[in-house]
Amino acid sequence: MSINGQAYIAGAYEHPLRRAPDKSLAQLHAEVALGALADAGLSKDDVDGYFCGGDVPGTGPFSMVDYLNLKVRHADSTNIGGASYILHVNHAAQAITAGKCDVALVTLAGRPRSEGVPKGGLKRADSPVQPDYAWETPFGMTILNVYAMCAMRHMHEFGTTSEQLAWVKVAASHHAQHNPNAMLRDLVTVDDVLNSTLVADPLHKLDCCIVSDGGGAVIVTRPEIARQLKRPLVKIRGAGEAVKHTAGGAIDLTYSAGRFSGAAAFAEAGLTPADVKYASVYDSFTITVIVQLEDLGFCAKGEGGRFVADGNLIAGVGRLPVNTDGGGLCNNHPFNRGGITKIIEAVRQLRGEAHPAVQVANCDIALAHGTGGMLGTRHGGATLIMERE
Amino acid sequence: MSVLREALDHQPETKAFWSELAEGRFKLRHCRACERAHWYPRAICPHCASPETEWRPASGQGTIYSYSIARTTAEPFVIAYVTLAEGPTMMTNIVGSDFAEIAIGKPVEIAFGHQVEDGITLPVFRVV
Numbered sequence: 001m002s003i004n005g006q007a008y009i010a011g012a013y014e015h016p017l018r019r020a021p022d023k024s025l026a027q028l029h030a031e032v033a034l035g036a037l038a039d040a041g042l043s044k045d046d047v048d049g050y051f052c053g054g055d056v057p058g059t060g061p062f063s064m065v066d067y068l069n070l071k072v073r074h075a076d077s078t079n080i081g082g083a084s085y086i087l088h089v090n091h092a093a094q095a096i097t098a099g100k101c102d103v104a105l106v107t108l109a110g111r112p113r114s115e116g117v118p119k120g121g122l123k124r125a126d127s128p129v130q131p132d133y134a135w136e137t138p139f140g141m142t143i144l145n146v147y148a149m150c151a152m153r154h155m156h157e158f159g160t161t162s163e164q165l166a167w168v169k170v171a172a173s174h175h176a177q178h179n180p181n182a183m184l185r186d187l188v189t190v191d192d193v194l195n196s197t198l199v200a201d202p203l204h205k206l207d208c209c210i211v212s213d214g215g216g217a218v219i220v221t222r223p224e225i226a227r228q229l230k231r232p233l234v235k236i237r238g239a240g241e242a243v244k245h246t247a248g249g250a251i252d253l254t255y256s257a258g259r260f261s262g263a264a265a266f267a268e269a270g271l272t273p274a275d276v277k278y279a280s281v282y283d284s285f286t287i288t289v290i291v292q293l294e295d296l297g298f299c300a301k302g303e304g305g306r307f308v309a310d311g312n313l314i315a316g317v318g319r320l321p322v323n324t325d326g327g328g329l330c331n332n333h334p335f336n337r338g339g340i341t342k343i344i345e346a347v348r349q350l351r352g353e354a355h356p357a358v359q360v361a362n363c364d365i366a367l368a369h370g371t372g373g374m375l376g377t378r379h380g381g382a383t384l385i386m387e388r389e
Numbered sequence: 390m391s392v393l394r395e396a397l398d399h400q401p402e403t404k405a406f407w408s409e410l411a412e413g414r415f416k417l418r419h420c421r422a423c424e425r426a427h428w429y430p431r432a433i434c435p436h437c438a439s440p441e442t443e444w445r446p447a448s449g450q451g452t453i454y455s456y457s458i459a460r461t462t463a464e465p466f467v468i469a470y471v472t473l474a475e476g477p478t479m480m481t482n483i484v485g486s487d488f489a490e491i492a493i494g495k496p497v498e499i500a501f502g503h504q505v506e507d508g509i510t511l512p513v514f515r516v517v
Contacts, residue, residue: 128396134403135429138393138511139482140459145468148457156455156493201458248435249428249477251470253455376470377480 002238004268007093008226009234009386010103011040011219012347014325014340018183018332020213021114025057026067028109028215033068036217041229042103049074049101051092053084055110055215055335064107074101080243080380081372082282082337084108085218087382089343090239092220102222109215110335132246136377143284144208146376148200151287153253155202157302160290162202164305166193168286169206169329171313176326178357183210184330193286207286209328209338216332216340218347232351233389237271237365240264245378254302256288256371257381258295265367265383266297273297276385277363278349279320280342282370283327289313292369293320296383315358324349324358342368343384350388364388391506402432405444411510413501417447417475428477449499450474451514458488467491471514479512486516 013035020028029052037044050072056064060077074095080087085108092104126133154160173188188206196206226233242260266272273296281296283289290304298320299307312318325331325345328338346366348354366386373379397407409416418430422439426447434442456469467483469491483491484500497514504510 128392129399130396131400131431132429133396134393134400136480137396138505138509139468139480139513140462140466141468141480142459142461144461145457145459148459149455149468149470152457152493153455197460199461201456201460203457246428249426249473249479251454251472251478253470 001097002268003090003093003097004237004270005235006097006223007220007236008223009089009218009236009343009347010221010226010229010231011036011042012344013039014216014332014344015109015214016181017214018181018212019113020111023111025109025111026064028111029056029064029107030068032109032215032217033105033107036105036219040219040231042219044068044070046103047105048072049092049095049104051076051088051104051106053077053088053108053337054079055108055337072101080382082284083339083370083372083380083382084337085339086343086368086370086384087241087380089218089220089236089384090241090382093236093239096220096222102225104220105217106220106340107215107217108334108337108340110337111213112211112336113213132377143374144203145200146374147285147287148203150253150291150376151202154287154291157254158305160305162194163190164309165207165286165290166190167309167311168283168289168313169193171308171311172283172323172327172329174314175324175358176330178355179326179331182326182331183212203285203287209284209333210330211336212332212334214332214334216344218340218343234347234350235387235389236384237387238265238267238269238385239383240268241380241382243378243380253376254291256291256295256375257379258292258369258371258383261381261383262296262369265385269385271365271385275365276367278324278346278360278366279322280346280368281322282338282342283323283329284338284371286329288371288375289322291375292371296367296369315360321358321360324354337372339370339372339382342370346386350386393505393509394507397509403430406430407509409444410512415447415449415499415512416444417473418442419445426475426477428479448474451497453483453491453493453495453497454478455493456483456491458491469514471497482513484513484515490516
């Protein structure tokens with residue numbers, strides 16, 4: 001059964017803080033939940049489905065459903081890292097289509113900046129029970145150096161350059177200058193990226209996303225309820241998800257799970273990349289954006305470096321505006337997970353509520369895509385295609 | 390006990406890999422049903438799902454598929470994916486080589502005796 005047209009995003013809210021030392025993790029989740037409900041014109045007692053990832057305190061949905069005092073008849077805590085929330089909107093739409101819930105709440109929140117949680121350059125806190133642990137962690141594997149190996153291979157196979165990687169950050173900074181809540185608002189040049197510290201060849205410090213506190217939430221609901229609310233209608237047209245891994249040693253670092261999740265989402269939506277006016281694309285690192293744009297079909301495999309160069313991702317300048325909020329590279333990356341902010345900025349664009357300096361004209365179709373986990377080992381990909389009705 | 394020792398203790402199916410490597414023998418897990426090698430080693434073949442897997446001596450030869458020089462630690466080091474002569478690609482370190490020598494496609498061979506925490510020997514490589 002297709003979810004195309006069966007569910008709408010009725011509410012979206014991004015926490016304004018990027019440093020939140022005086023708020024608890026549960027409080028941040030609650031604040032974004034209530035923000036999204038207020039945006040939709042609904043109350044917490046309307047919620048009958050709750051969706052969360054691995055960033056909630058406690059086991060799965062238990063503690064947050066308790067803290068918020070919700071009455072849910074459907075819950076899902078599937079965890080595919082930073083892409084979880086894009087997957088959750090897909091699962092929420094499926095649950096709504098199947099009659100399992102009417103108003104679904106999806107939340108993400110975190111305070112890694114205040115708690116000093118390790119950044120990507122430090123060792124991952126993977127579990128020694130994982131069957132893959134002893135074959136990766138002892139070699140000093142980090143999020144940073146695994147993504148760096150993907151960039152190195154992309155350069156080798158396709159001639160991608162550090163300058164091309166830098167253009168992804170330059171575009172993010174052009175957008176972030178207009179976002180008063182963005183953590184980094186200064187314009188950055190290609191030279192600024194190339195002159196920043198080399199942290200894991202070929203990646204420089206400015207190729208890496210920020211670490212911020214905060215969070216976001218979205219509300220998904222059925223068409224009859226969405227039409228009773230006073231907000232612009234953002235219809236879900238299609239979604240896809242996939243898991244990519246090391247395949248018994250058949251490693252290919254040049255593509256992501258987005259190859260499969262994107263194709264599934266476009267097929268369900270009955271649309272092609274040429275229909276997309278705005279794209280939110282997970283930007284944990286600059287290389288992540290290039291690989292995903294290729295996998296989603298915005299350009300051919302290997303052409304991503306050339307595609308992002310010369311401002312092609314900058315609103316009002318390039319062919320495909322990407323991450324007009326400043327993305328994870330400049331705006332917000334709470335709990336080291338950016339999936340929810342990708343959905344929220346796409347909703348702003350479809351509603352015509354993005355900052356006027358970055359608002360895409362006639363933005364009727366938008367895409368949000370995420371890669372969660374490790375691009376170079378195992379990760380989840382989730383794609384969501386939405387339409388302004 | 391180190392976290393790595395704890396990890397090894399959780400995986401009785403790969404215990405022989407580590408004891409053999411410590412003795413200077415690099416073994417790969419092969420499948421008797423589909424005759425393919427895989428990485429990381431498993432009791433169940435990830436290619437054909439057969440439980441008929443066994444350890445076989447490996448050449449210890451390979452080429453660098455990709456790498457990065459990790460520079461955020463006190464001592465920079467090389468992390469790499471090496472494609473083994475037997476087929477699978479594995480994550481490893483390249484040791485004992487100048488960073489300038491490291492390149493994709495470079496031939497490498499296993500370097501025995503690379504002990505880390507708790508006396509555990511890791512399968513690392515050096516440029517040939």
